[in-house]
Amino acid sequence: MIHKISEPISVIASYNSDIRAARPLSLKWGHHEYSVSQVGLRHTYRDGITRHHVFSVVSNSLFFRLNLNTDNLSWTLEEVSDGLPD
């Protein structure tokens, strides 16, 4: 089941200078805090001059698609899924 969402979300992220990579560590959605166990993929795209970084992450049995707007450094939750058929 997939839920398309578009809501601001709080994210704790880290940057590792050794591998020059950033990744979300945890996110707060609703009243729950989810720690990120795996980053499946990070990709980027441009909307005009604004670059967006999209992190596809998993926390236990839930998948989250997180979008970082590099213009205003805001995070948006775009999708939540449990990986099961609709």
Added chain:
Amino acid sequence: MAYQINYFTGSLLVRCDQNQEDLTKKLPENNSQIVFNPSAPNILHIDLNSCFASVEQQANPLLRNKPVAVVHSDAPYGCILAPSVEAKLWGIKTGMNLAEGKKLCPWLIAREADPPKYREVHAKFARLLNDYSDHVISKSIDEFVFSLPSKFNPAEVSKDIKSRIKSEIGDYLRVSIGVSTNQILAKLASGLHKPDGFDIIDKNNFLEVYQTIKLQDFCGINIRNEARLHRVGIFTVPQFYSTSIQTLTSVFESVLGRYWYTRLRGYEIDDVQFARRSFGQSYVLPRPMQETEWRPILAKLVAKAARRLRAAGFSASGIHLYLRYTDHTSWHSGHNTSNLFYDDASLLTSALNLYSNRVTSKPVGRRVKKIAFTCFGLGEDNGQLSCLRDLVKQKSLVSSLDKINDKWGEYSVTYGSMLGSKNHVRDAIAFGK
């Protein structure tokens, strides 16, 4: 100059006579004496297995080892663009609609295509492969080909590439690698064992491989070419291989017969890059539409093609419009002028004029289900138009509009003719080259 329209992609394929002559010169002489190319195989063809679906499974680990289909739209009629390896086991194929796929596999998970994701993975692949060759050719979004310098061992390099893909791009991404002495056979080799395959076709095993494959396994032998071969009694690949060059020339009624004779013997004749000759956009309408409904969508297709045309620094002197109707008939027409067009308005006006002047019968209720627009006759935008004052202004306006859209995002400013097309013609990745 010969040209033909590719109705699937809406692009114009042009082959110059000059290029064809060049290819012919590459053919070895005394064709009747040719044996299989004795050189060491050094052409690598790399194919990302079930590309779009694998990238989705890479992004979302909860989808791994499950039947997944990447679809154009998750509506029941949405076209399946790419089934995962697991979905293929259920008989799901590209081109089916989602409802058909779910009938075969009720557990099928559909995900709408996400082109930026696939482009990013494609770019990462290209960067990785550039470490092995300075002449990596991208054949499509999921295929690359390059020739390996002779000092490297193809088997070791292939192993290294597979390992680096897992560690640097994605641990769930699998590629099939084929190695041979020409591009066609390398591609064939890459498809012998999917997923995660590795095969070599060379002078030692080519006959063995030919006995296990079908004619249509060759890229370029479609159902029509296969029928041509059947007409002269060629039903198997070994028969295809042993047929004389004279017979093949008569089968294909062109130089293609010579090309296939040479390809089957492992010689390279496909390492030719054709210059871009056209820019096109096509769109299958979500439902059949009347002219008043599809006009804004045509305007958007024209705008997209024109944007790409200008970004590449070209103007176009010709346009082509193709319409497919719900009764399975189609209409198409092209027009070439002495003027060069580069702006949306001129190109759209030309397209609409073409339609109004050339469509003689417009039965009431005849609805369109597919539109393809192509502009061709490309010329470099060298500023010669600027001697006319109004054209200078027009060019400046178009340039300003492009800058606004570059800064604030596509379609921030559009022509009024596009009103009503907002949810149509989304970003997509074309199949093929």
